[in-house]
Amino acid sequence: MSRTFSLEAECLGLRLRAGTEVVCRGGNLWLTFEVPGRPSPDVLLAPGECHRLQADAEVFVAALHGAGPALCRIDAPPRRAGQRRFSWLRGARAS
Template sequence: MSSTFTLQAECRRLQLQAGAELVCRGGIVWLTFEARDRTSEDVVLAPGERYRLRRDAEVFVAALHGAGPALCEIDAPQLRRRAAVPWFRWLRDAWTS
């Protein structure tokens, strides 16, 4: 399943499973990961760059501050039952707001 969304000044919190890819389609996308037992990893993606999750993760996605809006695509593998609820709730909320 694939979904594309625009980021302005907000930061989106996503619960994604291993194998999901985040792709920058425009602007500059900043990613950081919730990590309780280690330093959080930060990733910056330029247009056309992608990042594949190696394990299930809580990911915070934002446009790089001062760089203008960004376009991000999430290409998620087939969702397992337990991971589907937060993902679909986020999509529903994003499309209805």
């Protein structure tokens, strides 16, 4: 499953499965991962770059502050029986 969206001033929270790829299609993306008990790792993506999740994670995606809007594509691996699609986190804002 693939989904593309634009971000400008908002931060979008997603719950993503292992194997999901986050692709920067334009602008610059800032990814922050929710990791209980440790500092949250950050990943910056330029146009054409991608990041593949090695484990299920809560990911916050935003356009890099001051760099203008960004275009993000999420490519989730095919679901197996009983698996959920990626989901928006409560309280996160989508454009």
